[in-house]
Amino acid sequence: MESDVAAVYDDFGRRWAHDTSPLYEDWATGVAADRVVVALLDGLPPAKQQPNLIFAAARWEGCPLLPYPEWREWLLAHWEQVQATASTRTTQTNEPNRCATLLPVLSRIDGPVALLEVGAAAGLCLFPDRYSVDYATPIGPQRLDPADGPSTVTLACRLDDAASVPERMPHVLWRRGIDLAPIDPADPVALDWLATLIWPGPDHDRRVARLRGAAAIAAADPPEVVRGDLLERLTDVAADSPQDATLVVFHSAVLLYLDAEQRRRFAGLVTGLGAAVDRDIVWLSNETRGTLPEIDAQIPAGADTSHRFVQTRNATAIAFAGQHGALYETVPFRT
Known part of the structure; x- marks a missing residue:
């Protein structure tokens, strides 16, 4: 059965980031098809699995704004820092x-x-x-x-x-x-x-x-x-x-x-x-x-x-x- 996390990231990329944030669309659809990264996200509490929170936490920790393969490599090497930031912060889009x-x-x-x-x-x-x-x-x-x-x-x-x-x-x-x-x-x-x-x-x-x-x-x-x-x-x-x-x-x-x-x-x-x-x-x-x-x-x-x-x-x-x-x-x- 498809992971709920994978479905959420696929929906985020194709429905929300599409035509408005090409980089986030690339990252989100990349995550959705990536069993290794999905497994890492599955280990987080549901409230901490959100695409916007994870992507922002990665950017907060200094990730490169590069296509998914390069970003994935950085994410796997810095997962502990990203996880720590996501655990202490929340998604508060105050637009x-x-x-x-x-x-x-x-x-x-x-x-x-x-x-x-x-x-x-x-x-x-x-x-x-x-x-x-x-x-x-x-x-x-x-x-x-x-x-x-x-x-x-x-x-x-x-x-x-x-x-x-x-x-x-x-x-x-x-x-x-x-x-x-x-x-x-x-x-x-x-x-x-x-x-x-x-x-x-x-x-x-x-x-x-x-x-x-x-x-x-x-x-x-x-x-x-x-x-x-x-x-x-x-x-x-x-x-x-x-x-x-x-x-x-x-x-x-x-x-x-x-x-x-x-x-x-x-x-x-x-x-x-x-x-x-x-x-x-x-x-x-x-x-x-x-x-x-x-x-x-x-x-x-x-x-x-x-x-x-x-x-x-x-x-x-x-x-x-x-x-x-x-x-x-x-x-x-x-x-």
């Missing part, structure tokens, strides 16, 4: 450009909002109102700036419908995050690790500069990111939000790190959260296909989900959102 795909929903919520992100890392996605955004639309470019003028960080996103362009920035009253290992956006070593998690390739080079610019904004006004398990802390952190704001619980590429039972528990918690804390709640989710079966059932037949999250509002699928925020597509869900 601020994802805010561009949150704004179409956030801007259409009446009144002020309170933002609660689960899996917040350094909290860079808790500042959707502090970044400028350039939207490419079918009727031409559209720009959205913060209320106090253009930001030092500009996001970029392609829309398939000009009607999705936000007319205004949300009025954010409160920001809070939950993470197993919160990151200080002012910590240069922690920021270097976040930068290492960004995939190599020309499509990703601009993400490093954007990450560092967003970290400077967050460091100047750091949000509180509560350390803890999202299943244990969600209700009490939500209860601290202001009652005169709509609480938006949001996340991107977080639930895939939970098992099926934990995902079901989380969905139940969020669904009942409004009653539990006596707040108006919006649940805004960007997650991969295969996360929750009831969401998968809403994906249009034949839709291309490569490099895309399924965005849901209160468990209703409304759009495809690019994995790093570069696109936002609503048309498939209206036809």
Whole structure:
């Protein structure tokens, strides 16, 4: 039977890295076909087998950015160092450009909002109102700036419908995050690790500069990111939000790190959260296909989900959102 690790790496290479990071596609498909390397990965705890974590750990330890045969030779010679780094670090892709795909929903919520992100890392996605955004639309470019003028960080996103362009920035009253290992956006070593998690390739080079610019904004006004398990802390952190704001619980590429039972528990918690804390709640989710079966059932037949999250509002699928925020597509869900 094919190893689960091999299947995960093959899917990562062919579905996620394909056409966006040629080197990671080469490494991932190489691992998938390599029994020796798969056996090494099989010896790690499941949470430490992730392609992005292993590849970032190897880069952190100084691996060459070379084709798979040369990289494999280096990996086998330095496996203990890579394993040690992977065991002490986690995958925390804190991509601020994802805010561009949150704004179409956030801007259409009446009144002020309170933002609660689960899996917040350094909290860079808790500042959707502090970044400028350039939207490419079918009727031409559209720009959205913060209320106090253009930001030092500009996001970029392609829309398939000009009607999705936000007319205004949300009025954010409160920001809070939950993470197993919160990151200080002012910590240069922690920021270097976040930068290492960004995939190599020309499509990703601009993400490093954007990450560092967003970290400077967050460091100047750091949000509180509560350390803890999202299943244990969600209700009490939500209860601290202001009652005169709509609480938006949001996340991107977080639930895939939970098992099926934990995902079901989380969905139940969020669904009942409004009653539990006596707040108006919006649940805004960007997650991969295969996360929750009831969401998968809403994906249009034949839709291309490569490099895309399924965005849901209160468990209703409304759009495809690019994995790093570069696109936002609503048309498939209206036809």
